[in-house]
Amino acid sequence: MFASRVKAVLGPTNTGKTHLAITRLLAHSSGIIGFPLRLLARENYDRMVAVKGERHVALITGEEKILPPDAKWFACTVEAMPLDRRVEFVAVDEIQLCADPDRGHVFTDRLLNARGLVETMFLGAETIRPLLQRLIPQAEVESRPRLSQLTYAGPAKLTRLPARSAVVAFSAGEVYAIAEAIRRRRGGCAVVMGRLSPRTRNAQVEMYQNREVDFLVATDAIGMGLNMNVDHVAFASIQKFDGHRPRQLTAQEAAQIGGRAGRGMRDGTFGVTADCPPLPEDMVHKIENHHFEPLTQLAWRNSDLDLSSLDALLTGLSLPPPRPGLARGNDATDHITLEHLSRDADIRKLAQGRARVRLLWEACQIPDFRKLADESHTRFCARVFRHLVEDGNLPADWAASQIRYLDNTEGDLDTLMARLAGIRTWTYVAARSDWLKDANAMQEAARAAEDHVSDALHERLTARFVDRRAAHLIRKLDEGEENLLSAVARNGEVTVEGHVVGAVKGFLFETAADAEDEEERKVMLRAARRALREEMPRRVAALETAPDDAFSLTKFQRIAWKSEGADEAAEVAKLKPGATPEKPVIEPIDSEFVDGADRERIRAKLAAWFEALVARDFAPLIEAEKKAEEDAELRGHLFRLREFLGLLPGGTEREITPEIRAKLKAIGVRAGRFALYIPEMLKPRPMALRAQLWALKANQAVPELPGGGLVSITPPRDWPRGFGATMGWVQAGPMLVRLDVAERIAGELGHLTRRAAAALPVDVASRLGAKADTLPAVLTALGFRLVTPEPLAEDAFGPPAPQLVAARREEHHHRGGRGEGQRRGDRNRGGQQRGGQGNAPAEAKPAEGGEAPPTEGATAEAAGAEAGTPAEAREARQPRGPRRDERGGQRDGQRDGQRQGDRGGQNRGEYRGDRGNRAPGEDRGPPRSGRSEGRPGGGYGNGPRRDRRDDGPATPRPVFEPARGKGPDPDSPFAVLAKLKLGKS
Numbered sequence: 011m012f013a014s015r016v017k018a019v020l021g022p023t024n025t026g027k028t029h030l031a032i033t034r035l036l037a038h039s040s041g042i043i044g045f046p047l048r049l050l051a052r053e054n055y056d057r058m059v060a061v062k063g064e065r066h067v068a069l070i071t072g073e074e075k076i077l078p079p080d081a082k083w084f085a086c087t088v089e090a091m092p093l094d095r096r097v098e099f100v101a102v103d104e105i106q107l108c109a110d111p112d113r114g115h116v117f118t119d120r121l122l123n124a125r126g127l128v129e130t131m132f133l134g135a136e137t138i139r140p141l142l143q144r145l146i147p148q149a150e151v152e153s154r155p156r157l158s159q160l161t162y163a164g165p166a167k168l169t170r171l172p173a174r175s176a177v178v179a180f181s182a183g184e185v186y187a188i189a190e191a192i193r194r195r196r197g198g199c200a201v202v203m204g205r206l207s208p209r210t211r212n213a214q215v216e217m218y219q220n221r222e223v224d225f226l227v228a229t230d231a232i233g234m235g236l237n238m239n240v241d242h243v244a245f246a247s248i249q250k251f252d253g254h255r256p257r258q259l260t261a262q263e264a265a266q267i268g269g270r271a272g273r274g275m276r277d278g279t280f281g282v283t284a285d286c287p288p289l290p291e292d293m294v295h296k297i298e299n300h301h302f303e304p305l306t307q308l309a310w311r312n313s314d315l316d317l318s319s320l321d322a323l324l325t326g327l328s329l330p331p332p333r334p335g336l337a338r339g340n341d342a343t344d345h346i347t348l349e350h351l352s353r354d355a356d357i358r359k360l361a362q363g364r365a366r367v368r369l370l371w372e373a374c375q376i377p378d379f380r381k382l383a384d385e386s387h388t389r390f391c392a393r394v395f396r397h398l399v400e401d402g403n404l405p406a407d408w409a410a411s412q413i414r415y416l417d418n419t420e421g422d423l424d425t426l427m428a429r430l431a432g433i434r435t436w437t438y439v440a441a442r443s444d445w446l447k448d449a450n451a452m453q454e455a456a457r458a459a460e461d462h463v464s465d466a467l468h469e470r471l472t473a474r475f476v477d478r479r480a481a482h483l484i485r486k487l488d489e490g491e492e493n494l495l496s497a498v499a500r501n502g503e504v505t506v507e508g509h510v511v512g513a514v515k516g517f518l519f520e521t522a523a524d525a526e527d528e529e530e531r532k533v534m535l536r537a538a539r540r541a542l543r544e545e546m547p548r549r550v551a552a553l554e555t556a557p558d559d560a561f562s563l564t565k566f567q568r569i570a571w572k573s574e575g576a577d578e579a580a581e582v583a584k585l586k587p588g589a590t591p592e593k594p595v596i597e598p599i600d601s602e603f604v605d606g607a608d609r610e611r612i613r614a615k616l617a618a619w620f621e622a623l624v625a626r627d628f629a630p631l632i633e634a635e636k637k638a639e640e641d642a643e644l645r646g647h648l649f650r651l652r653e654f655l656g657l658l659p660g661g662t663e664r665e666i667t668p669e670i671r672a673k674l675k676a677i678g679v680r681a682g683r684f685a686l687y688i689p690e691m692l693k694p695r696p697m698a699l700r701a702q703l704w705a706l707k708a709n710q711a712v713p714e715l716p717g718g719g720l721v722s723i724t725p726p727r728d729w730p731r732g733f734g735a736t737m738g739w740v741q742a743g744p745m746l747v748r749l750d751v752a753e754r755i756a757g758e759l760g761h762l763t764r765r766a767a768a769a770l771p772v773d774v775a776s777r778l779g780a781k782a783d784t785l786p787a788v789l790t791a792l793g794f795r796l797v798t799p800e801p802l803a804e805d806a807f808g809p810p811a812p813q814l815v816a817a818r819r820e821e822h823h824h825r826g827g828r829g830e831g832q833r834r835g836d837r838n839r840g841g842q843q844r845g846g847q848g849n850a851p852a853e854a855k856p857a858e859g860g861e862a863p864p865t866e867g868a869t870a871e872a873a874g875a876e877a878g879t880p881a882e883a884r885e886a887r888q889p890r891g892p893r894r895d896e897r898g899g900q901r902d903g904q905r906d907g908q909r910q911g912d913r914g915g916q917n918r919g920e921y922r923g924d925r926g927n928r929a930p931g932e933d934r935g936p937p938r939s940g941r942s943e944g945r946p947g948g949g950y951g952n953g954p955r956r957d958r959r960d961d962g963p964a965t966p967r968p969v970f971e972p973a974r975g976k977g978p979d980p981d982s983p984f985a986v987l988a989k990l991k992l993g994k995s
Contacts, residue, residue: 012124018105018132018142022300023153023269026052027133028054031101035083036061036126041099043086044120046107046234048073049208053237055085071375071439074457091114093124100126104234105134105142106262106305111339112253114309118336121145123313137262140304142333158272163281166244169195173224177283178267180229180250182424188246188283189227189475197481199225199623201471202232205427205432209464214471223481233267243271243280248289254340261296261303264289268297309339317367320352343387347374350388357392360399371394372887377438379431395440403443410451412436417459419466423474426467433460481701498545500575515603516571516580517546517612525911546603549573552583554615563617563702565712569596569616583616591655591703592624606826627699628688630678631656637677643670644677647686650677655700656691657749659684659735683760684740685795692738692750694718704736722747722779747778756792759815767797767816774815793818847954 019027031052035041045051048071055069055076070090084092088102102124108117121132122145132142139151168191171177177192177199179185185203186912192199200218202211211231215238218226226232226240230250245268248259263282272278278331279299282288289297296302312329316322327345341349348371351357361370373395378387397404416432437460439445440452497505500512511534512521519542521534552573562570562579568580586595598604598612625632635652638644647666653659662681666674671681679688690696698715705712713733716723722745725734739746755777763770775781780788786796797814810878 013148014127014130016125016130016132016146016149018134018139018146018149018151019154020134020136020139020151022135022156022265023158024158024272025154025275026157027154028103031103031131031133032057034129035099035101038098038126040097041100041101041126042083042084042086042091042097043101044086044091044093044103044124046104046113046117047231048087049211050103050234051085051087052208052212057082058085073434073441075441075453089113091120091124093120096127098126098128099131100124100129101131101133103133105132105136107134108138108141108304108308111309112342114339115311115342118308118310121308121314126169135262135266135302136300137302137305138308141306141308145308145333149590156269156272156274156300160269160272160298161277161279162289162298163242163279165282165284165286165288167284168192171196171225171244171283172242174239175224175244176226176228176232176238176240176242176270177244177246178228178230178232179246184246185227185229186423192225192227193475195475196225198223198478199227199477201475202226202228202283203427204229205233205431206467207430207460207464209461210430210468210471213464213468217472217476223476227475230263230267232270233263237273238270239273239274240270241272241278243268243278243291244269246286247281248286261293264293265297265300265302267618307335307337310336311342311345315371317364317371319366320348320358320361320370323350323371324352343378344371344375347378347388347391350385351392351395353790354392357395360396366399369398372442373398373786376435379434380428381431390435394445398445403447404439406447406452409436409440409446410455413452413455413459417462419463423467423470426463426470429463430460430467433463439560479511498541501577502573502575502580504538504541506541509537511538514542514545514549515576515662516573516582516599517549517604518580518599519603521529542603546601547608550604550608550611553612556615558619558622561616563699565705567594567702567706567712568599569620570613582612585702585706587707591653591707592628594620594703594706623699627696628656628691630688630696634677634679634688641673644673647674647679647681651686653686654736655703657685657687657700657736657738660686662686680753682749683756684752685735685738685749687738687749689750692748697737701733701737704733720748720779721751721777740792742778742780742791744784745780745788747788747792750951751777752792756794759789759792759794760817763794763815763817767814769812770796770815790818791817793819 017352019030035043036058043054045054046534051071052068052074055067058067063085065080066082068078068084069076070084070086070092072087072090082097084095084097091100102117102120105117105121108114108115108121113210121142122702124130134339136153142149142802143151168177168188168507177188182203183200189199189201200214200223200539206214215226217223219238226238232238232240245264248264249256250259251257268280269278271280310331312326315326327348333485351370351374357370361367373391376387376391376394380387394404397408402947413433413436416429416436418429419426421429433456437453437456440449440456443449446452466756483745487612498514499505501511504512504514504519510522512519514520519535519538553571556571556573560572562572563585564570564581567585569583569585571582572579581599583596583598586597596616598609598616619855631652635648647670661683662671662685663683666681666686674681674686678690679686691700694715701712701715708730710730713729714726715737716726722742723739724744725741725746734741734746738749740749740752742752755774758771759774762771774789775785778785778788789796794815795818797816799812799814
């Protein structure tokens with residue numbers, strides 16, 4: 011029998027140490043190798059299975075045990091190494107972790123006590139050489155040089171990191187923030203943290219290894235031998251929290267992490283990100299040359315424990331190191347838990363005897379994967395111990411319910427990782443077959459739950475931190491844009507390398523809707539640029555040959571084009587005010603893919619289209635202009651009408667004589683009470699174009715227009731001042747009446763009331779679209795008033811008297827003296843001049859574009875009607891009599907004025923009563939003309955005007971009063987009613 015050979019293979023990362031150990035392990039008939047991480051144990055287990063087969067290879071970790079009956083080679087975590095097995099070969103990886111104050115005592119125990127029958131090998135860094143040679147003097151020490159060169163590359167922004175880079179941070183928050191930034195700027199990354207389950211970490215590493223992403227963001231967990239193709243390691247920080255306090259990384263720790271850069275014979279680099287201060291020069295020198303201060307002491311804890319009593323066990327755990335070079339590290343979690351439970355009197359009573367103390371110690375060694383920094387883990391260990399003592403095993407229903415509770419995939423990343431930690435605790439418990447009746451079932455349930463939550467966590471990490479499309483495109487772009495396969499579909503969708511990156515709308519490229527930030531949109535645009543450079547000339551040619559119905563105007567004065575195959579129209583140009591309202595400037599929308607020559611082609615096509623649109627929709631206006639060219643009296647009116655695009659709000663009786671009105675009517679232009687307009691321009695299409703041009707001049711969006719066929723509407727709240735009148739709506743009290751309807755009805759009522767009040771036509775309300783309660787206000791705004799007839803005697807019977815309507819009377823004052831007829835008219839309330847004619851409401855002309863407010867007694871100003879003015883109606887229905895001089899000197903006219911004044915004398919009291927009842931400051935109605943009453947259209951007297959007044963919309967009073975002078979007209983409806991009354995009586 012010969013002594014076991016002990017060998018230490020030391021050197022920096024990427025020296026092939028682990029590969030050498032696996033080779034030596036499998037060369038022996040049996041062997042055990044311990045790794046610092048469960049993930050590494052699993053990774054090398056798979057390598058060993060590939061060589062020896064599943065029947066002969068075992069995996070033992072705290073949470074997972076795969077023990078075939080014929081197992082000869084074991085891959086384990088260092089804590090789980092089965093040292094009671096006698097095997098030919100034993101190896102421990104990362105032996106320099108003996109100096110770790112938290113876990114180092116486990117590695118030190120393996121260094122001092124773990125031996126193979128034939129060969130023992132320790133793998134690690136050169137820093138442990140002096141202490142290893144002192145503690146194990148018989149050990150052979152072999153130094154292995156790094157296979158590739160490691161060079162410091164300095165700081166670099168995340169956007170400048172080379173592909174195949176790993177960014178290292180030391181907290182979950184930092185990892186998330188960096189991963190999010192890389193996803194936005196570089197397409198995505200894999201994430202590796204110590205809190206992840208092996209299944210999740212493997213899935214993330216595999217995604218990186220398969221080049222689905224080119225970046226990895228990790229904690230210092232990658233420093234422990236994870237084999238990945240990393241070319242560059244960037245430190246996001248050089249400070250870490252070691253579980254007790256924040257501290258700076260040592261040069262050895264930085265080298266352990268940065269040394270993951272480079273693989274095999276390929277050189278690697280390390281550096282920092284832009285937010286991290288540069289590494290000190292002495293640290294860089296040490297890392298590049300692999301020269302570090304040797305370790306001065308190793309962590310140690312007594313492993314030869316006295317289990318006879320709880321106090322003896324605690325004493326054994328507190329013993330000082332037996333030799334130089336060893337030192338007590340931090341109290342481990344199991345020791346802290348045992349101390350807490352030792353203060354519990356019930357636990358002390360139960361922990362009597364060697365077997366019970368051993369059981370309590372094993373319960374305290376359950377790993378605290380959750381690390382909640384509270385007493386929950388201590389309580390859990392106590393409950394496990396009680397069940398084992400009192401029941402002999404753990405209740406199956408309790409274990410199953412806890413595992414089912416944790417098997418939940420809802421929640422964010424931190425929630426899922428917390429559940430994984432809980433599941434890993436139960437996986438460790440279930441691996442103790444002596445603690446559960448059906449340990450295999452619990453192990454399967456825990457493993458299934460861990461896989462389930464691990465897969466969900468991997469999906470969450472991938473969804474949050476990986477944009478596969480952007481990552482693939484960036485890789486292809488880095489290889490060269492000329493190699494990209496791209497195409498533009500008929501509907502404008504742009505596809506690059508099989509990924510939809512956006513769509514062409516008009517001549518603009520819009521990135522895909524799921525591109526969340528500017529950096530990602532830049533990637534999409536960069537990928538699509540080649541396809542777009544070929545597509546845009548084709549689109550310009552298609553626009554030039556497009557039919558007129560492919561273009562339209564938007565409410566924001568843009569021209570939209572619906573190309574063939576497109577799902578919707580896209581804006582291609584905008585309108586700007588031009589020299590005249592109907593000739594705006596057309597400006598194509600800027601696009602980086604359209605040069606100056608193509609822009610001019612687009613502009614010319616759209617200008618021709620808009621000119622044709624104006625010629626079509628404004629054809630009546632253009633035709634009227636042509637007809638008026640030869641008549642100098644009409645050209646001025648048509649010029650103004652052109653400025654207002656076929657509808658000039660405001661009354662026309664002051665400016666336009668009956669002769670010119672007749673000429674205008676002959677060429678299709680109406681000079682009405684409320685506007686000068688062309689009836690054909692009130693149709694929907696001219697109105698829509700006029701609304702566009704009005705909004706362009708007003709620099710605002712086009713207000714919504716009412717539907718066709720409406721004769722009145724409630725004033726829309728979003729209509730700006732002046733818009734309703736320009737569109738052909740007359741403000742009539744609480745409503746807007748269509749211009750042609752208002753003109754027609756006002757003309758008819760003006761003719762009816764040209765001499766006196768007349769019966770209101772029964773269909774007026776329906777024709778105006780007004781309700782009964784709003785009709786008085788509507789008629790008042792149109793220049794009329796409702797008059798209630800005087801009731802007859804109480805015993806009268808028969809049909810009720812009809813509702814009457816009258817033109818609103820006005821009082822006129824002239825400079826100089828007043829004639830007899832005028833004075834008589836004043837006395838008789840009618841306000842007639844001798845030989846005068848009936849008054850009608852005068853038109854108060856607003857400012858251009860304005861609308862008269864709907865105040866009571868005010869004449870609304872808006873658009874006009876086809877019925878023409880009352881003067882036209884009078885000329886059509888009555889023969890023209892002899893002209894009167896300025897005083898109304900014709901005798902017939904005097905008699906007529908006298909008769910009208912006499913008949914209207916009944917209203918004198920009404921007129922004066924109204925004036926007496928008017929409140930101070932009350933609106934007196936619209937201005938009144940200076941002409942005499944009797945003519946339905948009103949007019950102007952030849953004398954200068956004075957103050958304009960109106961009796962206002964007072965409470966309706968009886969029309970009929972006892973007559974003065976000649977008495978009532980025997981032909982009036984009231985006289986007829988009186989005769990009927992007398993006959994009945």
